[in-house]
Amino acid sequence: MTTDMNADSYVTEDGRTIGPVVMDLKNITLRFGGVVAIKDISFDIREGEIRAIIGPNGAGKSSMLNVISGFYKPQEGEVWFRGSKRPPMRPYQVARQGLARTFQNIALFEGMTVLDNIMTGRLNKMNANLFQQAIWKGKAEREELENREACEKVIDFLEIQHIRKTPVGRLPYGLKKRVELARALAAEPSLLLLDEPMAGMNVEEKEDMSRFILDMNDEFGTTIALIEHDMGVVMDLSDRVVVMDYGKKIGDGTPDEVRNNQDVIDAYLGVSHD
């Protein structure tokens, strides 16, 4: 079976429908003073797909994710989101457009309970004003209960019911990673960015996390862009892979295409200079 990946939408071998382009990055260049972190990179992310960004350390992967989530402003290039060019905006405004992300070194709110952390993920769904919240009547209470129900679904999905009321500071690393994923998922994002979701995990935890990522994509149709170092995981999970090295894009395509790309092999295994 051949699939035309340039079509508006197509069906993958395992039966998922990949839709049109959600996020289109055009000729992004990001500089920190004299250091060029990202050099003229273009790629797109399509609806419903799992898109991986890989590359050796310092390749500019995390910087790329920070550009997408609005934390860094690229000096050149355009970010197109759902068919329109994104004007310069603050990260919280980007989040309102439907982007959610997790962080390489966990960025949870340590002093709050798991439930409160996950509820914070839904802050764009709640708009009771300060006065309504102060008297806890009408809209404020209604929203709180509705969103609690939505959060409980995420909690069930990620199997963290038992730690609902535990302060995040007391949790072990693997669970924190899962809670962070829950917080991002609770926002019902149209694009979910995962920065090394499996860093520092053992095989069992990696398997759990992979299952959650696949299930998320399958059940909720969440579009996911992820950075990961474990090649086995990346090749198994993703539909398409972007490979970066020294801020440049050196490969882009299906896992099989990337695996056989000579530039990629050189970047990972090194090449003899004679």
Added chain:
Amino acid sequence: MFYREAGDFKTSYRDDNQTFPIRLDRAGYWIALFVAFCVIPFFVNDYWVNSIFAPFFIYAIAALGLNILTGYAGQVSLGTGGFMAVGAYACYKLMVAFPDINIVFHVLIAGGITAAVGVAFGLPSLRIKGFYLAVATLAAQFFLVWLFNKVAWFYNYSASGQINAPERSVFGIVVTGPNTEAWAKYMICLVFLVGVAWMARNLTRGMTGRKWMGIRDMDIAAEIIGVNPLMAKMSAFAVSSFFVGIAGALFFAVYLGAAEAGESFGITKSFLVLFMVIIGGLGSIFGSFAGAAFMVLMPVLLKNVLVGTMGWPTEIAAELEFIIVGGLIVIFLILEPHGLAQLWRLTKEKLRLWPFPH
């Protein structure tokens, strides 16, 4: 043995969200409210109100305000005294200018004015954090006190530079001025305290509170998941100053009756309220009460023990009081850096299992 959640099944998220999830806690809360509203007012006299209840209630309001800013939103402030002065002077000007309007509204509007001033002085918090912000709020403290001393309009050009609370009443009961009865003083402070505590609890358990705590715990992550840092910090300054302003208005109008900015609302007041919040527990409503109670009651208790029971001379007792209270603060902070609220939390966790060790 009796203090546990076993058998108390929650069948809705509303039940699960309530402030006191354990039955005994709920009962204790209602009993405390009943005693405070229906029993104590019939027994209080001037001594109890002036040395214990009024300062305790008013400082608890101020501590709740500061706890929202420092404990929940993580913005250190040393300007509490200055903001209390804004509440006091605003209340004074309103009382004099509009004598026909109920004093309750004056106090609330004074809180609103303080909220606006608090937001203005909170603007630097967008750029600076931690100790540097503390220094910026210290500037607010000195500026505000200087302003109320220098500009005679604020104290209506009175010769002494003091402001004096005129007699005002609520529902025909005098609550300010020298003719106020003890129970009326007690009641008005209590009503404001219960209202403020209820609002503080509602705000901190909802989305506003989560935004504040998000900014406190990790501001960059909070912004990336959608918290507008400007709105979160400004709302924290506004709500905090509103409460502190109410405390200042009551402190002047109901408790002191007459005030002078430098003396009543100096830097020591800022530190006193900050101590209450730290000793009570940052980020805890109960901690605000516990801290205020500790700082108000401990000196009174020591004085009674040293002078009353042991018969020491008053001057020596007064000096010793400072040493002992200071020592107790240090000891408490070493034993439990998270304050009385954490101590209470640990006690409750132990109680839940008692008489078994695990």
